[in-house]
Amino acid sequence: xxxxxxxxxxxxxxxxxxxxxxxxxxxxxxxxxxxxxxxxxxxxxxxxxxxxxxxxxxxxxxxxxxxxxxxxxxxxxxxxxxxxxxxxxxxxxxxxxxxxxxxxxxxxxxxxxxxxxxxxxxxxxxxxxxxxxxxxxxxxxxxxxxxxxxxxxxxxxxxxxxxxxxxxxxxxxxxxxxxxxxxxxxxxxxxxxxxxxxxxxxxxxxxxxxxxxxxxxxxxxxxxxxxxxxxxxxxxxxxxxxxxxxxxxxxxxxxxxxxxxxxxxxxxxxxxxxxxxxxxxxxxxxxxxxxxxxxxxxxxxxxxxxxxxxxxxxxxxxxxxxxxxxxxxxxxxxxxxxxxxxxxxxxxxxxxxxxxxxxxxxxxxxxxxxxxxxxxxxxxxxxxxxxxxxxxxxxxxxxxxxxxxxxxxxxxxxxxxxxxxxxxxxxxxxxxxxxxxxxxxxxxxxxxxxxxxxxxxxxxxxxxxxxxxxxxxxxxxxxxxxxxxxxxxxxxxxxxxxxxxxxxxxxxxxxxxxxxxxxxxxxxxxxxxxxxxxxxxxxxxxxxxxxxxxxxxxxxxx
Amino acid sequence: xxxxxxxxxxxxxxxxxxxxxxxxxxxxxxxxxxxxxxxxxxxxxxxxxxxxxxxxxxxxxxxxxxxxxxxxxxxxxxxxxxxxxxxxxxxxxxxxxxxxxxxxxxxxxx
Numbered sequence: 001x002x003x004x005x006x007x008x009x010x011x012x013x014x015x016x017x018x019x020x021x022x023x024x025x026x027x028x029x030x031x032x033x034x035x036x037x038x039x040x041x042x043x044x045x046x047x048x049x050x051x052x053x054x055x056x057x058x059x060x061x062x063x064x065x066x067x068x069x070x071x072x073x074x075x076x077x078x079x080x081x082x083x084x085x086x087x088x089x090x091x092x093x094x095x096x097x098x099x100x101x102x103x104x105x106x107x108x109x110x111x112x113x114x115x116x117x118x119x120x121x122x123x124x125x126x127x128x129x130x131x132x133x134x135x136x137x138x139x140x141x142x143x144x145x146x147x148x149x150x151x152x153x154x155x156x157x158x159x160x161x162x163x164x165x166x167x168x169x170x171x172x173x174x175x176x177x178x179x180x181x182x183x184x185x186x187x188x189x190x191x192x193x194x195x196x197x198x199x200x201x202x203x204x205x206x207x208x209x210x211x212x213x214x215x216x217x218x219x220x221x222x223x224x225x226x227x228x229x230x231x232x233x234x235x236x237x238x239x240x241x242x243x244x245x246x247x248x249x250x251x252x253x254x255x256x257x258x259x260x261x262x263x264x265x266x267x268x269x270x271x272x273x274x275x276x277x278x279x280x281x282x283x284x285x286x287x288x289x290x291x292x293x294x295x296x297x298x299x300x301x302x303x304x305x306x307x308x309x310x311x312x313x314x315x316x317x318x319x320x321x322x323x324x325x326x327x328x329x330x331x332x333x334x335x336x337x338x339x340x341x342x343x344x345x346x347x348x349x350x351x352x353x354x355x356x357x358x359x360x361x362x363x364x365x366x367x368x369x370x371x372x373x374x375x376x377x378x379x380x381x382x383x384x385x386x387x388x389x390x391x392x393x394x395x396x397x398x399x400x401x402x403x404x405x406x407x408x409x410x411x412x413x414x415x416x417x418x419x420x421x422x423x424x425x426x427x428x429x430x431x432x433x434x435x436x437x438x439x440x441x442x443x444x445x446x447x448x449x450x451x452x453x454x455x456x457x458x459x460x461x462x463x464x465x466x467x468x469x470x471x472x473x474x475x476x477x478x479x480x481x482x483x484x485x486x487x488x489x490x491x492x493x494x495x496x497x498x499x500x501x502x503x504x505x506x507x508x509x510x511x512x513x514x515x516x517x518x519x520x521x522x523x524x525x526x527x528x529x530x531x532x533x534x535x536x537x538x539x540x541x542x543x544x545x546x547x548x549x550x551x552x553x554x555x556x557x558x
Numbered sequence: 559x560x561x562x563x564x565x566x567x568x569x570x571x572x573x574x575x576x577x578x579x580x581x582x583x584x585x586x587x588x589x590x591x592x593x594x595x596x597x598x599x600x601x602x603x604x605x606x607x608x609x610x611x612x613x614x615x616x617x618x619x620x621x622x623x624x625x626x627x628x629x630x631x632x633x634x635x636x637x638x639x640x641x642x643x644x645x646x647x648x649x650x651x652x653x654x655x656x657x658x659x660x661x662x663x664x665x666x667x668x
Contacts, residue, residue: 028581029599052598
């Protein structure tokens with residue numbers, strides 16, 4: 001598996017290199033990988049190899065550059081972006097390990113903040129982003145009836161109205177419906193009664209949703225009607241739990257409540273629309289003669305939905321629907337005189353009740369995360385004070401200010417990543433426990449899941465937090481006064497940059513001296529060698545630069 | 559005076575006593591300096607590419623008599639590569655001598 005990833009990385013490089021050295025390089029990788037024992041060693045090896053390869057392909061792409069002179073001497077900083085990042089990361093890990101109390105506190109605070117976000121975003125994701133289990137779900141719309149006298153704004157429809165819409169509005173390729181509330185049915189299994197939850201649907205329910213049976217078939221429109229309705233479709237769960245995954249299930253007769261419908265199909269695993277409880281679907285079984293009955297137009301209990309025809313949009317469909325609505329008002333004044341109707345995208349309709357509460361919740365957990373970031377930023381700043389001498393020493397040994405700032409930011413990002421991983425776990429636990437007691441997501445359609453969106457969201461939350469709380473210490477290390485810190489440091493105090501007199505003296509005061517770092521950049525190892533290559537210079541203000549042999553007294557400790 | 563990168567030097571050392579292929583170079587470095595000191599495969603090939611461009615090493619069609627795998631690409635140190643390695647060795651030796659003078663290096667320690 002890892003080899004194919006390495007191969008993929010290699011593909012990013014230029015073709016000529018791949019053709020000449022690709023197989024050879026993979027061979028070396030394979031031989032070396034085979035020697036690594038233990039999962040941790042293997043992961044570490046793979047990460048290092050991947051970074052190395054990434055460096056290689058980038059450098060081959062941007063050109064090897066003139067960072068060596070003709071004798072192979074290093075004339076530039078040397079380390080590549082990735083190498084530097086890897087070094088920063090290793091250094092950050094060591095720093096955190098040296099101070100586990102700080103690291104644990106910061107990770108715990110972040111994990112709580114990030115975990116809360118993961119949990120709430122999982123719910124947001126299930127409601128707004130997870131795909132509905134229907135084909136071409138964005139062409140599905142919900143149709144509802146309105147009645148200003150009763151204050152209905154999105155009511156279920158009367159079957160007679162629905163059937164008229166189906167026949168008269170051409171903007172829909174089909175309109176179907178289901179009873180919004182599932183029903184308990186007593187079925188007989190091997191002479192024992194079992195209770196199953198069924199949903200009454202119109203015959204074109206499955207075909208309008210665009211879902212097929214996993215075994216057998218789904219209903220036909222004619223099976224909506226009494227006399228042809230002696231059929232049922234069962235869910236995958238029911239098939240497994242009550243019928244022992246019988247491969248010969250299709251065609252079997254099920255006995256329930258004095259009837260004996262034929263099982264004509266089994267739905268795919270996971271399909272349970274319109275309710276999480278649904279185990280079985282049965283046809284509405286309306287009597288054909290009821291179509292003209294007044295009650296059939298007065299009783300509202302069917303949730304109607306339709307599929308937009310391929311050449312129409314929501315607005316056109318709504319306009320056509322309104323024409324039919326007016327016609328029905330005139331035709332059936334007894335029941336329809338003030339009856340209106342409307343249409344909305346199905347997903348929007350299904351989540352309308354949870355939208356506001358979810359957004360409020362999301363807002364509050366984001367605030368919580370900001371609070372966590374503030375706390376961690378405070379911790380970081382306190383620690384930055386303790387580290388003034390270390391930072392000053394690194395400056396003196398040749399690390400540029402930007403390099404040190406980057407190091408600080410790397411530490412923050414590492415903390416954030418750790419917080420993110422723990423937070424992801426915490427959030428998932430939280431979501432599982434909430435989800436076990438409360439219905440989350442769209443009933444019968446989407447469930448909570450730790451999918452790529454949740455993981456990406458968590459990563460983004462962690463990354464942004466890392467930048468947010470790492471910015472303060474990083475900026476501070478950019479702005480700090482190195483000379484003052486070093487001098488302060490050598491006198492044994494660890495907090496120095498805040499002292500205004502020192503700052504003034506070394507900035508532009510009389511007689512102040514200033515250590516200018518040698519050439520910046522380079523890797524950790526090279527930084528340590530920096531004084532040997534280019535000595536730090538001490539410059540009297542206004543005076544010429546002159547090199548000094550070395551530190552007058554050893555700089556102690558970090 | 560700027561030094562050669564440690565990896566360049568390691569590779570030149572590995573090739574100083576005979577031609578080797580990529581994996582052979584890695585094995586030589588690992589045997590001498592330990593597994594953790596060996597570069598990543600990507601870093602090795604980057605260095606080889608650079609060193610080839612800088613004429614420190616060259617690919618060779620000849621195979622050493624004890625070649626363990628004749629199909630691999632073998633590298634050979636060039637004259638300028640040998641000169642560069644010699645210069646670097648001298649520089650390092652001078653540094654070590656200074657360290658010894660300042661009693662930083664106790665005899666007998668590696």
